[in-house]
Amino acid sequence: MLGRAPTAWERRAELGAWTGLWRTWKEVLFAPEAFWKTLRPDGPAQDALFFGWLVAIAGAVIQAPLLALQIAGHWEEFRELFSTLSSHPADWRGDLDRLFSSGSSLVMVLILVAGLVAYPLSAVVTAAINHLFCLLFGAGKYGFWATFRVVAYASAPLVFSAIPVVGSLAGMWGLVLTAWGLARIQETTVGRAAAAVFALQVALCCCVCGGLGFGLSAVLASFT
């Protein structure tokens, strides 16, 4: 573990919270090799979680108004979807109508809160699944919390998740960063780390095919 040191975010007491957050975010996104090479596998998991959570909050703040407008614009389709689900009482529909009405601030708040609450859970779940595959591919040298730290720091591109097209690219960059980070922190090959990150997607190839299919159709639809 020679040459490994706390991240700028983990030195926020000395650098200041904003500088620490900004420098770490920049390093993860634009200098990942240097960042992952110096990331300590035994560093504090809560600091990594806090970083990822703040990034998720920033993403949610950007995403909330865009998503609210999108939902309001597609409300007729949502109404159809709800009518095919289990029978909702008639008065629920009125509430749903009000909830998703154009520019509803309640929707924005709900999306924001859901994003905030969901982040730590989704980080633990993602890290658990990734680490299971890390163990399978022999890439789990430093244990679960090292994987967790990579997953949390690799959330940096989440800030862009709300922006059309850029959001999808950012999501893919997040996966690449996770594989890259796992290779460096668990001191394994990039192939093994990439296999651990992408194994589930490849195994459940329908999801990939489906995702690609839906993505392609969305791109085609935007052109037509």
Place this chain on the structure above:
Amino acid sequence: MQLTWPAPNRKIGIIDALALTGLIGLLVARFIPVARLPFWGCALRRTTGWPCPGCGLTRVADRMSHFNVAGAWDANPLGTIAAALFMAAIVVSALHLLFKVPLPEVHLTRREKVWIRVGIVCAVVINWMWVAAKAKFPEYVGG
């Protein structure tokens, strides 16, 4: 294979994280009718008619969360085993976090690790063949 038992502790690790994953998955499957969502479904199967290795996992989660093991096995045998392992992880993690029950540390030799990987790959392939045979040739496998 070597097992070492640490002192009683509540140290959170991969088993607890997997237990949380399983708990969320099973609660979603229990209370949200995911399979009834209109956009839910497998694009590969819809387009080609062939199932992917994960075909039936939604049904497995749904049926296992209702303790219908036979129904889950019918949908995807390996998925049923995975769901059962997740359920076991929930129980083990609860014991670990509530009563400080120590979780054993497993040390495998290189050879054992290789055999486990080969076993998992074989299980996935055999399971996929079974799921595909049930979807494409139900008259032969009783699907």
